[in-house]
Amino acid sequence: MFRHLLKLTWKRKSRNLMLSLEILLAFAIVFAVTAFGLRYAQLYRMPLGFDGTDVWSVAVQAGDNGNRRFDDAVYDSLRRGVGELPEVSSVGFAAFEPYAMSTSSSDLRRDGESGKQVRTELLDADDGLARVLGLELVEGRWFSALDNGSAQRPVVINRRMAQAMFPGERALGQQFVDGKGTHVSSTYRVVGVVDAFRAKGELAAPVNFVFTRFEPGKNDRDARTMLLKVKPGTARDFERRLNARLKLIRNDWSYQIEPLSSTRASMMKSRIIPLIVVGIIAAFMLLMVAFGLFGALWQNTTQRIPEIGLRRALGASAGQIYRQIVAEQFMLSSIAIALALLLLVQLPLTGALGDNLNWQVFTGAAMLSMAVIYLLSLLCAVYPGWRASRLSPTEALHYE
Amino acid sequence: MFRNYLLTAWKVFMRRKLFTAINLLCIVLTLVVLMVIASLLETAFHPSGVEGRSDRFLQVFTIRMDGHEDGHRSTSPLGYKLIEKYLKPMPGVERVAAVTLPASVSVYQGPNVSELQMRHADADYWKVLDFRLLAGRLPTAADDAAGRMIAVLNASSARRLFPGAPKAAIGQRIDVGGQMFEVVGVVEDAMHLNAYADIWAPISTFTSSDYRNELTGMFVALVMAERSADIARIRDQVAQIARGVVADDPKEWKRIYFWADGKLDLFARILTNSDDVPDSGAGKLLAGITVAMIVFMLLPALNLVNLNTGRIMERRSEIGVRKAFGATSSQLAVQLVIENVLLCLAGGLIALLATAGVLAWLESADLIPYLKVELNLAVFGWGMLIATVFGLLSGVLPAWKMSRLDPVHALKGAI
Numbered sequence: 001m002f003r004h005l006l007k008l009t010w011k012r013k014s015r016n017l018m019l020s021l022e023i024l025l026a027f028a029i030v031f032a033v034t035a036f037g038l039r040y041a042q043l044y045r046m047p048l049g050f051d052g053t054d055v056w057s058v059a060v061q062a063g064d065n066g067n068r069r070f071d072d073a074v075y076d077s078l079r080r081g082v083g084e085l086p087e088v089s090s091v092g093f094a095a096f097e098p099y100a101m102s103t104s105s106s107d108l109r110r111d112g113e114s115g116k117q118v119r120t121e122l123l124d125a126d127d128g129l130a131r132v133l134g135l136e137l138v139e140g141r142w143f144s145a146l147d148n149g150s151a152q153r154p155v156v157i158n159r160r161m162a163q164a165m166f167p168g169e170r171a172l173g174q175q176f177v178d179g180k181g182t183h184v185s186s187t188y189r190v191v192g193v194v195d196a197f198r199a200k201g202e203l204a205a206p207v208n209f210v211f212t213r214f215e216p217g218k219n220d221r222d223a224r225t226m227l228l229k230v231k232p233g234t235a236r237d238f239e240r241r242l243n244a245r246l247k248l249i250r251n252d253w254s255y256q257i258e259p260l261s262s263t264r265a266s267m268m269k270s271r272i273i274p275l276i277v278v279g280i281i282a283a284f285m286l287l288m289v290a291f292g293l294f295g296a297l298w299q300n301t302t303q304r305i306p307e308i309g310l311r312r313a314l315g316a317s318a319g320q321i322y323r324q325i326v327a328e329q330f331m332l333s334s335i336a337i338a339l340a341l342l343l344l345v346q347l348p349l350t351g352a353l354g355d356n357l358n359w360q361v362f363t364g365a366a367m368l369s370m371a372v373i374y375l376l377s378l379l380c381a382v383y384p385g386w387r388a389s390r391l392s393p394t395e396a397l398h399y400e
Numbered sequence: 401m402f403r404n405y406l407l408t409a410w411k412v413f414m415r416r417k418l419f420t421a422i423n424l425l426c427i428v429l430t431l432v433v434l435m436v437i438a439s440l441l442e443t444a445f446h447p448s449g450v451e452g453r454s455d456r457f458l459q460v461f462t463i464r465m466d467g468h469e470d471g472h473r474s475t476s477p478l479g480y481k482l483i484e485k486y487l488k489p490m491p492g493v494e495r496v497a498a499v500t501l502p503a504s505v506s507v508y509q510g511p512n513v514s515e516l517q518m519r520h521a522d523a524d525y526w527k528v529l530d531f532r533l534l535a536g537r538l539p540t541a542a543d544d545a546a547g548r549m550i551a552v553l554n555a556s557s558a559r560r561l562f563p564g565a566p567k568a569a570i571g572q573r574i575d576v577g578g579q580m581f582e583v584v585g586v587v588e589d590a591m592h593l594n595a596y597a598d599i600w601a602p603i604s605t606f607t608s609s610d611y612r613n614e615l616t617g618m619f620v621a622l623v624m625a626e627r628s629a630d631i632a633r634i635r636d637q638v639a640q641i642a643r644g645v646v647a648d649d650p651k652e653w654k655r656i657y658f659w660a661d662g663k664l665d666l667f668a669r670i671l672t673n674s675d676d677v678p679d680s681g682a683g684k685l686l687a688g689i690t691v692a693m694i695v696f697m698l699l700p701a702l703n704l705v706n707l708n709t710g711r712i713m714e715r716r717s718e719i720g721v722r723k724a725f726g727a728t729s730s731q732l733a734v735q736l737v738i739e740n741v742l743l744c745l746a747g748g749l750i751a752l753l754a755t756a757g758v759l760a761w762l763e764s765a766d767l768i769p770y771l772k773v774e775l776n777l778a779v780f781g782w783g784m785l786i787a788t789v790f791g792l793l794s795g796v797l798p799a800w801k802m803s804r805l806d807p808v809h810a811l812k813g814a815i
Contacts, residue, residue, distance in 0.1 A: 014801075018706050025699045237511040240575075247578045252608045254577055257506060262515075273767070281433055285699055288426045292703035295422045299710030 005328055016332055019296060023336035026289040027373050031344060033282045034372075035365035036275055039356055040203050049158065049197035050098060051134035052260040054234065057097035058082075058226040058246065059256040070224070072216040078226060079128070081249045085242065087234045092129035093214060093223040098199045099263040100225075108210070110165065111177045111187065118164045118176075121207050123199065124214040124223045130156075132229045140172045140192030143213040152189040154213040158197045161208035162190075188212065201264060203271045205355060227260075286376065293380040301325060301388040308388050309396025318389040325385030326378060333377040337370055409739040412715065420743075423707055427747030428754060430700035431787055434693055435755040436762075438782040441689070443773045445664045450530050450590040455628045456494075457528055458635065458660035459594065460487065460621040464675045465653040475675060477501055478658065479614030480603070483621045486641050490623070493634060497524035497622040502597045507561065508575040516557055516598035518576065520606060528624045529595050534558075535566040536585035539602050547604040551581035556770070557598040558586045579605070591770035593663065594622060615648055623660050635660050639678060697790050704794035708740065712802045720807050729803035736802055740795030741788055748787030752780065 009016055060078070062068070079091050096102040107117040129135070130142035138159065147154040152175060162171035171190050179185040188210070197209045214223040230238065239257050246255045301308075308321055347353055348362045413420040447454055463482065464475045483498045490496060502517035523541040531538070534555055543550055551574065553561070558569040566586035574581050581601060590596060603611070611617055625634055638660035647653035657676050661669055665680035672681035712719070719732060752775070759773045 015709060018702065018709065022699065022702045022706060025702060029699065235511075236513050239506055239513050240508040240511075243506070243508070243578050254579075254607055256504065256577075258504070258515075284429050284433060288429050288700055288703055291422045291426055292706055295419055296706040296710055299419070299707075299713070303710075303713055 005324070005331055009328060009331060015300075019293070020332050020336035020339070022289060022292065023333050023373060023377060024340045026286060026376075027337055027340040027369055028344065029282050029285055030369035030372050031340070031365050033275075033279055034368045035357060035361055036278065038361045038364045038368070040271075040275065042361060043205060044202050046198070046206060047196040048202055049135065049194060052098060052264060054230050054232050055132060055260040056228045056230055056239075056242070057100075057258055057260060057263065058228065058242070059097075060224045060226065061254045061256060062224070062250075069217050070222050075126075075216045077249055078246075081245060082226065082228060082242070085245060087230045087238050087241075088228050089231060090128060090131045090229045092132040092227045093126040094129055094225050094227055095124040095214075095221065095223045097225050097227055097258075097260065097263060098133065099201050099260060099267045100199075101267075103200075106178055108165070108176050108178055108188070111175055111184070118161070118208060120161060120210050121199065122210045122212055124219060124221065125156075125211045126214045126223060129211070129227065132227045135194050135197070137192045138195050139170075140190070142192055143211075147191065147213055148215075150189070152187040154191045155188040156192040156194060156211040157190055158194050158206075158209040160196070160206055161210060162193050164208050201267045201271075203268065286372075290376055290380060293377060294383070297325075297329065297381055297384040298387075301384040305388070305391060305396050308391060309393050309398075312391070312393035312396055322385045322389035325388055326381045329377050329381035329385075330374070333374055337373060341366060405735050405738055406742070408718075408735075409742055412711070412739070413743070416711070416714075419707065419711065423704065423743060424747050424750065426700055426703055426707070427744055427787075427790070428751045430697060430790065431744075431748055431751035431783065432754045432758060434696065434786045434790075435751055435779070435783045436758050437693070438786065439755065439759060439773050439775060439779040442776075442779050442782065444593075444667070446778065447592050447663075448774055448776070449592075449772070450532070450588070450595045451592045452530055453528070453624075454663055456626075456631070457622050457624040458631060458638070458662060459666055460623065460638065460658050460660050461666055461670070462658065462675060463616055464657045465616075465647060466655045466657075466676070467652055468654050474616070474653075476616040478619045478621055479617035480611045480619050481613055482615050482645065482658075483619055484612070486645055487621050487623065487638070490634075490637060490641065492626075492630065492637070494624045494626045495524045495527060497528045497624070498522050498603060498619050499525045499594065499622065500603075500618045501620060503618070505577050505599070507577075507599075509561065514557075514560060516576075517596070518599045518601065519597040520603045521600050522603050524624075525600075525622065528622045531590070531595070532588040534586045534588060536570040536583070538585050538587075539600075544602045544604050548602065549579065549581050549605055550584045550602065551576070552585040552587060552600040553583055554587055554589045554598050554770070556589050558583070576601075579607070581605070589770035589772075591768060591772065593666075594620065596770065615645075631662070693786070694789070694793070697793055701790065701794040704740075705797050708736075708794065708798035709801060712736070712798055715802075716805060719802060719805055720809075723805070723807035733796075733799040733803040736799035737792065737795040740799075741791035744787045744791030744794075745784065748783055751787070752783050755779075755783070 062070075075093065079093075082088055083091050095104065103121060104123065105119065105121045108120050109117050125143070127143045127145070130137075135142065135156075137156070140156070142156060143154055157165075157171060165171070165176055166174055171193055173190060175187055175189050177184045177187050196206065197211075198204050198206055199209065212219075216222075228242075236259070242257055243255055246253075311321060311324075312318075344366070345362070348357050348359055460478060460483075462475050463478050464473060466473050477500075480498060483496065488496045488498075499521040500519050502519050504515055505518040507514045507516055521539075523539055523544050526538040536552075538552065539548075539550060553569055555566055558566050561574065562569040562572055562583075569583045569586055572583050574583060576599070611619075623634055623638065625631055638658070642656060642658045645656045647656060659665075659669065659675070659678065659680070661680055664682050664685070668682040668685040669675060669680040671685060674681045722732065756775050759775065762768070763771050763773065
């Protein structure tokens with residue numbers, strides 16, 4: 001039976017080639033969309049590392065393009081002035097807030113070893129940030145006054161960074177440096193490790209992350225974003241009182257105030273919208289492929305009515321004819337899918353898309369898209385197959 | 401002869417109404433997607449309305465500074481000093497406007513906080529762009545000079561802050577991030593590169609005047625030519641000016657680049673990161689878009705090929721007769737390609753209507769704020785071009801197959 005099917009398919013190879021090419025392309029498109037979606041689902045379930053509820057960010061715009069340095073007194077007056085508001089429970093400073101589009105990254109390496117550079121994202125953070133963002137350390141401690149006057153710049157790293165920089169070793173207390181070649185621009189010492197930290201939010205891939213301790217006036221850049229943890233249930237109109245208080249501290253500056261929840265919403269939107277657009281276009285494509293397959297199969301069976309009549313005359317039952325049509329379509333789809341998988345498996349094998357297409361996502365997406373394509377092609381075969389099987393042998397043999 | 405082709409095509413299409421419908425539907429679905437993209441691109445690169453004079457102005461968006469060390473570079477929007485000192489005195493142009501990129505600000509009204517996108521613009525900005533004024537007036541050079549705290553709102557924000565007709569907002573005072581502004585004008589909503597914002601105020605209303613001393617900052621310059629023919633000359637002029645700009649700190653920065661670009665060039669420059677060469681990479685970008693569109697057409701075209709191949713098999717007796725009476729293979733192939741292109745053009749017309757519907761939905765769905773896409777003659781032309789390309793793409797293979805049929809077998813009805 002199977003050899004017979006193969007023979008029939010081979011006899012019409014050029015026609016079937018076009019059909020399977022179409023199925024192959026459709027499979028690739030479904031695969032792309034499901035892989036995209038599954039990766040997001042996978043990322044969403046990973047630990048985020050911080051708690052952004054009831055956190056507000058205040059970007060201080062001093063109108064100097066970041067060229068001047070704020071001194072200790074400025075930070076102190078901001079911290080104290082805002083901390084006095086009854087709604088505010090803690091205050092911290094950072095170079096930019098979580099969920100922001102900004103990134104600061106660098107290639108770091110271990111001291112003394114020329115060689116392995118580790119690509120890392122960095123964020124300047126002051127002693128208060130851990131409390132504001134609810135960072136939980138798995139080892140060591142967060143920055144504190146203990147670090148004042150430390151020769152190396154204290155850092156807290158995430159576990160991913162610890163594994164990348166110090167594989168198989170304990171990261172705490174170790175040092176690494178920034179700079180190209182033999183030139184060392186700064187040295188860092190690990191004082192703590194957090195489990196995870198994904199600054200770009202739930203749908204961002206995990207990266208190596210380093211918090212560097214920010215000390216007013218001592219770094220080459222200011223940390224001009226204030227992060228506030230407010231009491232639960234603080235309404236949006238708090239912004240006005242906050243702004244008024246900030247204006248009391250420095251009237252000639254402007255302040256961009258935003259709850260982290262709205263920064264998060266716009267970040268999520270910017271990541272979800274591409275998926276939705278691609279999804280809608282893919283859905284249209286699939287609809288089209290469904291129509292096309294249906295039409296092509298219909299025409300196929302119409303052409304083969306004499307052949308079907310002959311089989312019926314020789315004693316094949318309606319069910320057998322029906323099964324033949326469906327099985328042929330099933331085989332055609334299987335060949336196309338196998339070919340597509342053979343091509344697509346190169347992506348995770350060569351690591352072209354890195355961790356974005358890991359094996360888990362690949363298998364999930366392959367399974368899902370296989371289900372979709374089989375369902376689609378079988379649905380398209382059901383009606384033409386049924387129509388063909390219904391013909392009585394006499395009619396079919398006389399069909400012109 | 402051509403009339404005969406048309407008649408045959410019509411007869412064939414009508415004989416199998418279901419398949420013609422399926423064919424048409426596939427064509428329409430593909431073309432709608434492509435036409436929506438084409439009309440969005442057309443709106444972005446050849447806008448009408450507020451930025452309708454885009455063939456007469458160029459934009460300077462970013463300044464790139466290269467340091468003495470390798471790889472040391474900074475790219476940012478322009479500073480006001482650069483525009484005032486270097487661009488505004490440029491001879492042979494109608495005017496040069498300075499405007500900031502939109503930044504989000506909060507407007508406080510009692511317990512309500514509204515978040516708006518704000519631009520600071522000088523008086524020239526209002527003359528370069530063609531805003532439709534709904535009520536009140538636009539800021540003038542006198543307002544800039546006096547540093548008056550005035551603001552212009554767009555229609556949606558005016559309605560949100562002060563419900564009622566646009567007039568209701570005129571003369572009202574609003575608290576924008578702690579600064580009090582008086583609303584003097586309301587303009588129509590606009591979603592364009594330089595026009596998009598909710599609220600505008602004169603540049604001189606900034607809390608501190610530090611912006612005057614900066615080469616880099618958050619400004620964009622719009623250079624308006626007297627005639628569109630001057631554009632090429634102005635582009636060279638700006639490149640010339642850029643070579644003469646001295647950095648604030650010449651020890652740190654060696655070389656400065658900025659370019660005056662039209663809309664397509666600007667987009668291409670940002671996308672291809674070519675901010676240190678005069679060529680913006682627009683050619684590459686256009687080629688990329690064309691290739692992407694053809695790749696997108698691949699699956700639908702394959703689909704149509706499959707449907708068409710089926711249809712030919714039904715017509716083999718007709719083909720046999722024509723071949724027996726001396727029609728050449730190429731004549732038959734041309735006939736089928738013409739049939740297919742006709743079907744695609746018919747599909748294109750339907751798709752154009754559907755595109756209008758999709759665009760209307762996009763405008764109302766608020767995915768892109770203030771979006772307004774016009775279906776003009778250019779979009780119609782693009783649509784028909786896309787339909788023809790699609791028809792050729794999907795018609796050639798079946799036509800070749802059909803012309804190869806052996807007349808003897810075809811007449812007998814065998815494959």
